[in-house]
Amino acid sequence: xxxxxxxxxxxxxxxxxxxxxxxxxxxxxxxxxxxxxxxxxxxxxxxxxxxxxxxxxxxxxxxxxxxxxxxxxxxxxxxxxxxxxxxxxxxxxxxxxxxxxxxxxxxxxxxxxxxx
Amino acid sequence: xxxxxxxxxxxxxxxxxxxxxxxxxxxxxxxxxxxxxxxxxxxxxxxxxxxxxxxxxxxxxxxxxxxxxxxxxxxxxxxxxxxxxxxxxxxxxxxxxxxxxxxxxxxxx
Numbered sequence: 715x716x717x718x719x720x721x722x723x724x725x726x727x728x729x730x731x732x733x734x735x736x737x738x739x740x741x742x743x744x745x746x747x748x749x750x751x752x753x754x755x756x757x758x759x760x761x762x763x764x765x766x767x768x769x770x771x772x773x774x775x776x777x778x779x780x781x782x783x784x785x786x787x788x789x790x791x792x793x794x795x796x797x798x799x800x801x802x803x804x805x806x807x808x809x810x811x812x813x814x815x816x817x818x819x820x821x822x823x824x825x826x827x828x829x830x
Numbered sequence: 831x832x833x834x835x836x837x838x839x840x841x842x843x844x845x846x847x848x849x850x851x852x853x854x855x856x857x858x859x860x861x862x863x864x865x866x867x868x869x870x871x872x873x874x875x876x877x878x879x880x881x882x883x884x885x886x887x888x889x890x891x892x893x894x895x896x897x898x899x900x901x902x903x904x905x906x907x908x909x910x911x912x913x914x915x916x917x918x919x920x921x922x923x924x925x926x927x928x929x930x931x932x933x934x935x936x937x938x939x
Contacts, residue, residue: 747926756930759929769924770926819866821873
């Protein structure tokens, strides 16, 4: 397995544009997480899904952010409209049957977003 | 609400020196804590978990419930230990990990 796959790896856009980040979790994992990493705040949980259903989106900063998981092998995180303060590295991670047994999340390589 | 605090953004030591990366937490339940590491140009990955009481790459971490701490320690730092380290707490209710803000460890030759 190639692990969690994220695209794009890098995205530079202008303020006001729509941004879509994509994630393919590890096959068989039924939990998918979106995190945002910044220098000031470190890793913040934005939202997570279990069996394609959003479970907790309390970390989503505002209505400009939305996430979907239409099937077990694909998820998107969309920002519309984007703002400079959204600049960060966005990580997708997946795990199997929750985290209680091992606590192990498998992370993608991240999508580095720069909003000018 | 649960919280994980890593007070140091940067820790710089010389090769061979002892290392202690601090982590404090607040959580109302029985905590499950982890350390994750991100080496340069690599993915964030699990380093160790308190429940396993294991030593990975010479690192250990002891859960101290009295001090609500889970500091990561290594007696003799190596240059290859240079990385970003995150302490994480499992929120069993949310079934998700809450991470601290991270500490960058620099081991100088």
